Amino acid sequence: MNTWLSSNDPSRKGELERLATVIEQRPADLRLRACGRRFRIAGFRFRLVQADRNTIYRVRGDYEWFLKMPKSGNREVAVRERVGSSVANRLGGVEGYQASAACGVSEDPAYIITSRIDGETLSRPLYRAALWRKAAPLNLFFSAGNCLAKFHSVPCETGAPKLVRTARTSLLDLLDKAARRDSVVAELEHFVEEVAVSADEERYCHGNFGMENILGQGTKVTFIDFENCGVGSPNNDLAGITSQMLTTTLAPHLDQGRIRASLEAFLQGYQDERPIDKFSLRVLCALRIGADYVRGYCCATGVRTVCGVPIMRRHFGGFVRRCIDGGDAFRKLGDGKLLGSRWTPT
Ligand SMILES: Nc1ncnc2c1ncn2[C@@H]1O[C@H](COP(=O)(O)OP(=O)(O)O)[C@@H](O)[C@H]1O
Numbered sequence: 001m002n003t004w005l006s007s008n009d010p011s012r013k014g015e016l017e018r019l020a021t022v023i024e025q026r027p028a029d030l031r032l033r034a035c036g037r038r039f040r041i042a043g044f045r046f047r048l049v050q051a052d053r054n055t056i057y058r059v060r061g062d063y064e065w066f067l068k069m070p071k072s073g074n075r076e077v078a079v080r081e082r083v084g085s086s087v088a089n090r091l092g093g094v095e096g097y098q099a100s101a102a103c104g105v106s107e108d109p110a111y112i113i114t115s116r117i118d119g120e121t122l123s124r125p126l127y128r129a130a131l132w133r134k135a136a137p138l139n140l141f142f143s144a145g146n147c148l149a150k151f152h153s154v155p156c157e158t159g160a161p162k163l164v165r166t167a168r169t170s171l172l173d174l175l176d177k178a179a180r181r182d183s184v185v186a187e188l189e190h191f192v193e194e195v196a197v198s199a200d201e202e203r204y205c206h207g208n209f210g211m212e213n214i215l216g217q218g219t220k221v222t223f224i225d226f227e228n229c230g231v232g233s234p235n236n237d238l239a240g241i242t243s244q245m246l247t248t249t250l251a252p253h254l255d256q257g258r259i260r261a262s263l264e265a266f267l268q269g270y271q272d273e274r275p276i277d278k279f280s281l282r283v284l285c286a287l288r289i290g291a292d293y294v295r296g297y298c299c300a301t302g303v304r305t306v307c308g309v310p311i312m313r314r315h316f317g318g319f320v321r322r323c324i325d326g327g328d329a330f331r332k333l334g335d336g337k338l339l340g341s342r343w344t345p346t
Pocket residue numbers: 050054056066068100114115116117118121212213215224225226227
């Protein structure tokens with residue numbers, strides 16, 4: 001392995017080094033999926049679990065690993081993954097955070113190996129609670145918020161890469177590409193030009209902080225997928241998950257009280273560590289939700305779904321407008337009212 005490796009466990013570290021040697025013997029075959037969906041190399045069992053921009057394998061030796069290779073071979077992904085993983089590793093002793101037991105990143109060839117983390121992506125316990133009217137996973141969401149604030153508190157090193165994909169740049173890119181230009185698109189174009197967000201302190205940001213990139217078990221979370229990590233405004237991370245959770249208001253089958261309470265617990269966990277600029281958060285959420293609208297209804301064909309339910313364009317468009325106006329989607333958010341006066345994690 002030609003670059004960065006982290007593990008406190010010598011036996012895992014030994015296996016990680018052996019696995020790296022195996023990968024470096026045929027990196028192109030692995031990244032381009034030329035070995036098939038299931039195969040063995042040097043005693044390691046590989047199973048392809050994802051084949052899109054990234055090729056992802058689950059690998060079994062004495063331990064279990066996830067191997068991620070950008071299909072394009074892009075090294076920048078690996079650089080950002082290394083930065084994010086090393087920041088996340090510093091949360092090792094933090095209450096509510098479960099650091100990965102071992103991790104290795106190589107830039108050339110570009111690949112990332114992490115030991116398998118027990119747990120499920122955060123959306124699962126949330127949707128289960130909201131669907132079956134069970135207790136909301138408040139402790140888990142509190143931990144996610146609190147650990148994100150601690151991630152944002154890690155001092156930045158000089159020369160760290162900058163955040164490139166922000167809520168604003170993503171929306172501008174999509175507006176450029178939009179094939180359909182309706183009245184919501186026109187409002188978004190106006191909004192993105194007019195609205196100013198106060199400059200926030202520059203911190204390490206995850207860069208793609210959505211529920212799919214947070215694994216949770218019990219009350220502990222682990223952050224994964226740092227390929228967009230960089231130094232920028234932390235509000236982008238907060239807006240990632242907040243806009244996702246607010247969008248569930250469009251899914252009629254989910255209990256919104258439980259979702260809002262979980263979001264509130266997340267924001268409370270964050271605020272216990274770092275203040276939140278609510279105005280900027282609202283603006284960035286509106287930009288992100290606007291981007292989802294343009295991506296879902298103005299660039300591609302087909303109907304956009306929210307939590308598995310198809311949502312009509314008109315309906316989603318109305319939601320975008322309410323977000324731009326700072327209407328009902330944001331009212332009460334972050335003021336603790338949804339959880340009673342102050343909720344204490346248990
Ligand atoms: N260390 C890990 N432990 C458990 N699951 C993982 C691990 N790394 C990746 N995964 C699984 O693989 C999925 C994709 O990995 P991710 O790094 O998020 O790639 P992508 O950028 O393609 O989303 C994750 O959502 C998760 O389900």
